[in-house]
Amino acid sequence: MSRPEPEALDPAIVEQAIQWLVRLRFNQADEQTQRTFEHWLQQRPEHALAWQRVETLGDEFEGVPAQLARQTLKGAQQGMRRRESLKLLGVLATVGTAAWLGRDYTPLPSMLAQQRSSTGEQRRFELDDGSLIQLNSDSAVDSDFDPQRRLIILRRGEIIVNVGADEHSPKARPLWVQSRDGIMRAHSSRFLVRERDDGTLVAAQEGSVTVFPGSSQTPASRNVLAGNQLLFTPSGTRTFRDNGLDPWxxxxxxxxxxxxxxxxxxxxxxxxxxxxxxxxxxxxxxxxxxxxxxxxxxxxxxxxxxxxxxxxxxxxxxxxxxxxxx
Incomplete structure (x- = not known):
């Protein structure tokens, strides 16, 4: 399903939002700066909307050296052509900290994903196979279906998947979910996947989910049965500390x-x-x-x-x- 085009914003307002992002995220912000920012934010509804979109971009620079992030954002703010801006953003994947190295994920896929949610928003949508997806706050996914398989790509955040019957396909297609840390095959009608700082969390409510840390070619896989949770990274599974939160x-x-x-x-x-x-x-x-x-x-x-x-x-x-x- 296609998503509505986001509301167009005045480029001048977007530039102001980027300037605020640079000042608040990568410089020491005193109380006067905070008050001035608050005043700007409340002046017009377009300011709040621009900040909401630009703030998500700022989250993409977590763990990236501050100087590089400042240069990238300021470059976008100074009227760089779109293609040049995207190229510069892509550089972050190769010159950031170790957390970024070796991954196929750059800031761009989550920014350009087919389905996204903003901070504080939960969204629901249906895929062509009848699967229902819930997006948690600040999340993004893509889907890639072909005659052999169904693939959901978690670009950012957290999702709950209610697996569809895939009734219009001539043969039953397996459903896979890819995260930054590996790939999962669903044998479940309802499961959850969340990207955390320490890995990817998968939980099954019914049936089971097979987890392949790294890729589907990884020989060491683990099954997550209904009522259980598993945390994994590209190198394998990790101990999950239950901190008292109901993940559902x-x-x-x-x-x-x-x-x-x-x-x-x-x-x-x-x-x-x-x-x-x-x-x-x-x-x-x-x-x-x-x-x-x-x-x-x-x-x-x-x-x-x-x-x-x-x-x-x-x-x-x-x-x-x-x-x-x-």
């Missing part, structure tokens, strides 16, 4: 925690709101339990502040710190 909760629009460390809870909640959300070390080991609606992040923060005696410091709407109540 976001599919119902909630974040559900069971005796979850506050620092981990805040890090998870930060995925669903733009800007910076931090937890002070002094309260990071407090524990959170409950089910909270993701549609209202500020309400979630207010509830945990009340139950755990916390203070929510809103330096700006986009710069929030959780500390101990005085």
């Amino acid at each position: 909760g976001w599919g119902d629009g909630v974040i559900s925690a069971n005796h979850m460390r506050l620092g981990d809870f805040i890090a998870e909640l930060s995925r669903y709101r733009p800007g910076v959300l931090r937890c002070a070390e002094e309260v990071a080991d407090r524990r959170v339990s409950g089910t909270f609606q993701l549609a209202d992040n500020d309400r979630v923060l207010a509830l945990i502040a009340q139950s755990l005696r916390l203070h929510i410091d809103y330096r700006t709407r986009y710069w929030v710190t959780v500390t101990a109540a005085t």
